[in-house]
Amino acid sequence: MKIIPMPGTLGARVQEIDLSLPLMGAQTDALLLALGRYGVLEFPNQSLTTAQLKNFSQEFGSLYISPGGRAQAPGFPEVMILSNMVVNGQPLGLKDAGQSWHTDMSYAPVIALANILYGTTIPHRDGKPLGDTQFRNMHAVYEDLPEDLKQRLADKTITHDFNKFWDMMRARPGSTRPPLSETERKARPPVSHPAFLTHPLTGRKVLYANPGYAIAINGLPKAQSDAILEQLFELQLQDKYLYSHKWSQDSVLMWDNIGTTHNAVADYGPDEHRYMQRCQVMADRLFGPGGTQEPIIFHART
Numbered sequence: 001m002k003i004i005p006m007p008g009t010l011g012a013r014v015q016e017i018d019l020s021l022p023l024m025g026a027q028t029d030a031l032l033l034a035l036g037r038y039g040v041l042e043f044p045n046q047s048l049t050t051a052q053l054k055n056f057s058q059e060f061g062s063l064y065i066s067p068g069g070r071a072q073a074p075g076f077p078e079v080m081i082l083s084n085m086v087v088n089g090q091p092l093g094l095k096d097a098g099q100s101w102h103t104d105m106s107y108a109p110v111i112a113l114a115n116i117l118y119g120t121t122i123p124h125r126d127g128k129p130l131g132d133t134q135f136r137n138m139h140a141v142y143e144d145l146p147e148d149l150k151q152r153l154a155d156k157t158i159t160h161d162f163n164k165f166w167d168m169m170r171a172r173p174g175s176t177r178p179p180l181s182e183t184e185r186k187a188r189p190p191v192s193h194p195a196f197l198t199h200p201l202t203g204r205k206v207l208y209a210n211p212g213y214a215i216a217i218n219g220l221p222k223a224q225s226d227a228i229l230e231q232l233f234e235l236q237l238q239d240k241y242l243y244s245h246k247w248s249q250d251s252v253l254m255w256d257n258i259g260t261t262h263n264a265v266a267d268y269g270p271d272e273h274r275y276m277q278r279c280q281v282m283a284d285r286l287f288g289p290g291g292t293q294e295p296i297i298f299h300a301r302t
Helices: 025-038 050-057 138-144 147-153 162-170 182-187 222-236
Strands: 002-005 012-015 040-043 076-083 112-121 133-137 157-160 191-194 196-198 205-207 214-217 242-245 251-256 260-264 275-282
Touching: 002 025, 012 025, 025 040, 025 251, 040 242, 050 076, 050 112, 050 275, 133 138, 133 251, 138 205, 138 222, 147 222, 191 196, 214 222, 251 260
Parallel strands: 012 040
Antiparallel strands: 002 012, 040 251, 076 275, 112 251, 112 275, 133 242, 133 260, 157 191, 157 214, 196 205
């Protein structure tokens, strides 16, 4: 297995590994260390069944099952289908997943460690791939924050709400997302996490405040909270933190959901087909009973 860093703020390519085969313990540890260091890992030229994708993903943590049950792969509730393809009038998957800056599962008491996305149909136009997945480096954002802001938010928590992102997506022109049911809303009540998390893979601080789900800084008046959140959102959107990943057929992309935010670029039309399968890996092995207040710093096995 070779891990080759990409130029820039994020990203590495992992070569000479077949993800259809079981990982050895040393490989799992090496990939976790690389995930913390590089934030985004690409595994090119893979050939996986849905079961093999699930097996690879669950090496790193428990897999999330959406309480809504939408767009699940048949027989594999842990695997979600992301696609704009329609067969016999029925959509194959969720067509607008991730199309705004966010961090998956920040709205949950147990947050996500990683997304693992397997792209088997990539849209192209004029020979060029469409549908980039973009990332921003939240280690670097934290390090660049003004010192007075770091001090002011050092002991603060931020409330994250699933409804914010869902309603924002529903408000987009042409959206076919239905309203959340009462059961779905109750399954995802708002939660709070520290504004600055200690990353369990790196031991360093990251800013944990994404535009998709963060709604309030606890303990501050609403006007102050809104103003600081807007400042944090603007700071993290600077181009120096950006990595834009161009997809290739049959590649797997694994990214750090604690140390990055991400955005799916929807620059392809309904006849430019996209089909991907996704597993959401939870960070349940990397935090203690205190949740995000109590990180367990990862150490590779020797």
